[in-house]
Amino acid sequence: MIERYRAIVVKQEQDRFVISIDNLHIADLPEDDLLIKVNYSSINYKDVLSTKGTKGITKNYPHVPGIDAIGEVVRSNSDLFELGDLVIVTGYDLGMNTWGGFGQYISVPAHWTVKLPENLTQREAAAYGTAGLTAGLCINEIINHVPTQGSILVNGCTGGVGSVAVSILSHLGFNVTSLSRRPDRDYLLNSLGANECQDSESFIQLHNSKPLSKAIYDAGIDVVGGHLLSAMLKSTKYGGIVTSCGNVGSAEISTSIFPFILRSVKLSGIDSVEPPVDSKARVWKLLAEKWKPSNLEELVSEISLNDLPQAIENFNSRIAGGRVVINHNL
Ligand SMILES: NC(=O)c1ccc[n+]([C@@H]2O[C@H](COP(=O)([O-])OP(=O)(O)OC[C@H]3O[C@@H](n4cnc5c(N)ncnc54)[C@H](OP(=O)(O)O)[C@@H]3O)[C@@H](O)[C@H]2O)c1
Numbered sequence: 199m200i201e202r203y204r205a206i207v208v209k210q211e212q213d214r215f216v217i218s219i220d221n222l223h224i225a226d227l228p229e230d231d232l233l234i235k236v237n238y239s240s241i242n243y244k245d246v247l248s249t250k251g252t253k254g255i256t257k258n259y260p261h262v263p264g265i266d267a268i269g270e271v272v273r274s275n276s277d278l279f280e281l282g283d284l285v286i287v288t289g290y291d292l293g294m295n296t297w298g299g300f301g302q303y304i305s306v307p308a309h310w311t312v313k314l315p316e317n318l319t320q321r322e323a324a325a326y327g328t329a330g331l332t333a334g335l336c337i338n339e340i341i342n343h344v345p346t347q348g349s350i351l352v353n354g355c356t357g358g359v360g361s362v363a364v365s366i367l368s369h370l371g372f373n374v375t376s377l378s379r380r381p382d383r384d385y386l387l388n389s390l391g392a393n394e395c396q397d398s399e400s401f402i403q404l405h406n407s408k409p410l411s412k413a414i415y416d417a418g419i420d421v422v423g424g425h426l427l428s429a430m431l432k433s434t435k436y437g438g439i440v441t442s443c444g445n446v447g448s449a450e451i452s453t454s455i456f457p458f459i460l461r462s463v464k465l466s467g468i469d470s471v472e473p474p475v476d477s478k479a480r481v482w483k484l485l486a487e488k489w490k491p492s493n494l495e496e497l498v499s500e501i502s503l504n505d506l507p508q509a510i511e512n513f514n515s516r517i518a519g520g521r522v523v524i525n526h527n528l
Contacts, residue, residue, distance in 0.1 A: 201223060201224055203302040205219070205262045208249050227304070228305055230305040231276040232306055232307070232311060234306065234311075235303055236264075236302055237268060238320050238321055238523055239267055239324060239524045240329070240522060240524060241510065242265050242329055243329075243444070243446065244293070245510070257295055262298055264292070264293040265288060265292055266299050266327040267288075269320070270284055270285070271283040271284075284313070285311045285314060287304065287306055288327065288331055289470055289478075292306060300503075315487075317490070318482070318485070318490075324498075324524070325498040326485055326521075327358070327521065329521060332468060332470040334489065336443060337363065337489070339468060340417040340439050343417060344416045347373060348416035350374050351374075351415045351430055353377040353418075353419070353420055353422045355376040355386055356378055356382065356386075360419070362521070364376050364386070365491040365494065365497060368392060368393075368491070369489065374394075375393065375415065376395045377397075378395060378396075378397070379398050398426055401429055406428050406429035409454035410460065417440065419440075421446060424448025425447075427453075428452060431465065436462060438461070440464070442467055498520065499521075502525060503528075509522055
């Protein structure tokens, strides 16, 4: 086996955080249950925060980010995995304070690791990544509350969670209204398959000005928080549900209680990081089979490790882009 590997390393220089591509020693990784050769990773919102030293994400630098890693087991101290098993690792401490998928090797506990389901390629798993798993967990939560072909609102639709959620829901035959600050109609309607797209700010003006608005939607998926989440709750029908998993707009919410007490609307929090690995595996199986949109691979842009520093820099200013996958073998 080779002794060195390449990785994106973030270093702290006084109050600046600087990214470089370094050659690291595999022997310096902490010894854990599994050593995995990472073939694919992807960029998530949290990775960008980690590269900038945002408080509450990564405590110690130098650090290798990457909350997603898809690859092959090359050393196993666990009865659950054999050499050559293809696996997915997302969440827990990966890429937070445990060196993550922006390096070509990781060393992780077996109980963080899911076997790659049949019918899913490594590239497809990276196309989903944490964003797709989170979209899947949201859909899993709302699917029992929503009639077949029910109407579902999704916000932050040009981003990772939102774009995957819209694609899966459209594929499953739901009526999807996509909310975006910059509604790119062609991307949202034609690439992702949404039935309708609306401007997020206009949606807030229309639905958040009164304690309760017209009941239009069966369910919602929120990654933004704040006024947009409040407006979504107020426009949800009786017995509907809104999942909350992100806070790109605001970590606060101010709303009336009428959606809850007059329409029995549920607000359900979703976490993709800490659920037991078996419940992640169940969602990965659905993502691999009946939930998989036919155009999943077309929704990603693929880059090499060399391209990654620039892609991180551009991540928050991309207009419509969905998911960025890193192929470590390029
Ligand atoms: N709970 C969990 O386990 C979990 C897992 C994954 C992600 N998350 C969270 O979910 C959120 C989204 O993650 P992501 O990977 O989808 O991020 P992303 O790829 O950056 O997408 C976020 C999208 O939200 C919209 N947006 C960005 N800034 C905004 C602002 N200031 N106000 C309103 N809308 C804004 C943009 O879409 P438009 O321009 O189309 O509006 C953007 O594309 C983040 O807060 C992330 O931490 C949570």
